[in-house]
Amino acid sequence: MPTISKANKALFDLDLLRAIVVVADCGSFTTAAARLHSTQSTISQKVRRLEDMVGHRLLVRGNRDVLPTDAGQTLLGYARHMLALNDQMLEALAGARVGVTVRLGVPEDFVGGRTTTALAAFSRAHAQVKLEVTSGLCRDISQAYDNGELDLILLKQRRNAREGIARWPERLQWIDSAQAPTFDLDPVPLVTFPPRGLYRDDMIQALEAMGRAWRISFTSSSLSGLQAAVADGMGISLLPPRAASTAHRVLGAPQGLPEVDSYEIIIVHRPTADGRVRALADVLSELLQVQPG
The missing domain is CATH 3.40.190.10 (Periplasmic binding protein-like II)
Structure with missing residues (x-):
């Protein structure tokens, strides 16, 4: 049986890998296209080219968003690593440090005090991370996250309104x-x-x-x-x-006023979130574990 030389093996296009990573992060082809300044059909074609190359279905449409298959999860792990290596190479050649942006959304009443102290400590410990914090009404924060404009959110909501990676009762x-x-x-x-x-x-x-x-x-x-x-x-x-x-x-x-206990605080990020997003989520979890209210 003839062997295939390394020179004849398929090479992954980083542009295709970036497309599928952004789709997985956004949970939507439409939002990914907007973030990449492209069209939905172009992004879909790039994902299909990857699927043809590996011989596996990589993404499936769920009830509310686009989710990776098992093969897709495997590819995403390598894709993120390859994209990170590409950025590190550019950084080394340019002689400048390439920062990673983490976009956090929090309700207005969490701005200041212990929250900003914790965020400042996170920034000092992760000097390569550019932290962008947006505050406002919870409905606007939730919408921005769903639109792919935020990576991580702290959200107040009625109990079990949406899934989160952690939750605490909200005192009022x-x-x-x-x-x-x-x-x-x-x-x-x-x-x-x-x-x-x-x-x-x-x-x-x-x-x-x-x-x-x-x-x-x-x-x-x-x-x-x-x-x-x-x-x-x-x-x-x-x-x-x-x-x-x-x-x-x-x-x-x-x-004669009743206690209102129908609300909770949750932390939300995507299953495919970057390690630095998960690290910041851990910081927020520790903060709320001490004093949710």
């Missing part, structure tokens, strides 16, 4: 102004996030169950805006304990 408390309380007003003024924002429906349902009339007195997408509005006597709100300050008065059972 009712707050009023310490100097100009409003809970005894009729109707009760409410300070809330916009429609479909966290906790808004829970506040309304709780007051209606108490037989109290209510009105929306202040709406903002900014946590700091809600904190200031409550402190200045615009109304009551329902927020995590970490959002309360000495300018607020904590309400609860003495006022």
Whole structure:
């Protein structure tokens, strides 16, 4: 039987490997095409060329996203290594260090304090990583992740709304102004996030169950805006304990207000996430393990 020389073996095109890695990371051909500044049909063709080369199906479409097959998982591991070696070679030849970007999304009330201290420590320990942190409403963070714009997210949600690699219960408390309380007003003024924002429906349902009339007195997408509005006597709100300050008065059972325990905090990243993304997820897990609320 004739032998095949090493010179005649097929060589993998790094451009094809990069295409399948980005598709796997995004979970979508469409999002991968946008990230690679290409078209969906071009990305699909590159994946098919790889499948023809190896003789195996590499990706399959799931109910919500595109997932690698067993052969695809094997190829992705080698592909990431080959792409990393390519980057290291370019770095060595250029005489400059090539950074890796990790894009993190967190809710606004996790910006500052222990979170930024932990992120700063991570950056010092991983000098090659360029950390990009985006904060905002959880629904926007979730959408950005689904669009492939973020690699790792910390998310607050109703229990079991989506899967995560780790989860903790989210503590909430009712707050009023310490100097100009409003809970005894009729109707009760409410300070809330916009429609479909966290906790808004829970506040309304709780007051209606108490037989109290209510009105929306202040709406903002900014946590700091809600904190200031409550402190200045615009109304009551329902927020995590970490959002309360000495300018607020904590309400609860003495006022007939129920405990709201239907929320949780989760960490989400893709199964094919880079090792540095997983390392940052571990940092966030340790942070929440100490004090989730």
